[in-house]
Amino acid sequence: MWKGIDVSDNQGKIDWTQVAAAGVQFAILRSIRRSGKTDYQFAANLAGCRKYNIPVAVYKYTYAVTEVQAQEEARQVVALLQQHNLSTGTMVWWDVEDRDTLQPLGRAKLTVLIQAARTVIEAAGYRFGIYVGLYVYNEGWFDFNQFATAPLWVARYYNNYNVMQFDTDPDQSRKPEVNRAIWGWQYTSTGRVPGINGNADLDICYQDPAGIEETGTEPGTIWCLSIADVWSEAIAKAAAAAYLGCLVHKAAVLDVSGIEIWIASIADVWTQDQAEEVQRQFAALGVAGVVHNIRVVE
Numbered sequence: 001m002w003k004g005i006d007v008s009d010n011q012g013k014i015d016w017t018q019v020a021a022a023g024v025q026f027a028i029l030r031s032i033r034r035s036g037k038t039d040y041q042f043a044a045n046l047a048g049c050r051k052y053n054i055p056v057a058v059y060k061y062t063y064a065v066t067e068v069q070a071q072e073e074a075r076q077v078v079a080l081l082q083q084h085n086l087s088t089g090t091m092v093w094w095d096v097e098d099r100d101t102l103q104p105l106g107r108a109k110l111t112v113l114i115q116a117a118r119t120v121i122e123a124a125g126y127r128f129g130i131y132v133g134l135y136v137y138n139e140g141w142f143d144f145n146q147f148a149t150a151p152l153w154v155a156r157y158y159n160n161y162n163v164m165q166f167d168t169d170p171d172q173s174r175k176p177e178v179n180r181a182i183w184g185w186q187y188t189s190t191g192r193v194p195g196i197n198g199n200a201d202l203d204i205c206y207q208d209p210a211g212i213e214e215t216g217t218e219p220g221t222i223w224c225l226s227i228a229d230v231w232s233e234a235i236a237k238a239a240a241a242a243y244l245g246c247l248v249h250k251a252a253v254l255d256v257s258g259i260e261i262w263i264a265s266i267a268d269v270w271t272q273d274q275a276e277e278v279q280r281q282f283a284a285l286g287v288a289g290v291v292h293n294i295r296v297v298e
Helices: 016-021 042-051 067-083 099-105 107-123 134-138 233-240 272-284
Strands: 002-007 027-030 056-061 091-095 127-133 152-155 184-192 200-205 222-230 247-253 259-269 290-296
Touching: 016 042, 027 042, 042 056, 056 067, 067 091, 067 107, 091 107, 099 107, 107 127, 127 134, 134 152, 222 233, 222 247, 222 272, 233 247, 233 259, 259 272, 272 290
Parallel strands: 002 027, 027 056, 056 091, 091 127, 127 152, 152 184
Antiparallel strands: 002 200, 184 200, 222 259, 222 290, 247 259, 247 290
16 A cells, blocks of 8 residues: 655645655646646656656546547647656546536546547557546446446545545545445545645555556566457457457467467556456456457557
């Protein structure tokens, strides 16, 4: 279990020397504002994290109501990450919580919009995760089953907005309950951290934010859950058409002597444990898949 923060220019100028000394183990930085401009403190916050080797991810609070808008928001995030030389594999959290803008769209449309953003983010080589308040999950704003392979970060506050100090651990019995494993829990918006004036969001992460890409396998490889191992691109595409977001790869399957085949993958992840967790989730839905360690050829 790792403890961290998510911050934006709402926190003003942050003293990252104090933040690092307080033991913050990861930081999630707001990327792009609603206006399309970069968060005013993004560069300073990123520099502070880099100086003290604090693992970084970013988030984007989405307001998109069309596929075009969702794609444009995602492209803005990608451009920012590339501008600041953030490596592929950096996590982008898609923040889905605006009740006035998003809930009225309906379950089917919002699902499509999130998938449109995901496609842009992942095509650029970055990882895609979803952030929601527990109320969004409980009210079923979109089809969470379509994102079973995407890490999930959930907010649930339980302390009636009383101030919580960073060095105080949250009550794990209040961890949000959903029908899958979660990457992280945002447990308060009224946290206090040395080096930050006023309130900050505090988070628990259940996967090592610094080591998620260090898989112990050959560099440049990923793990996946495949529903089709075939010799024809056309057959792989036909299989992939059955599942929204399914990807087709020509891949060298390293756990099968490195043979090159076409696969339809419903999960591209970084570790074997993640792939096997997704396999269990899809098995519960009646979908059988095979876990592979692969290198994407094309």
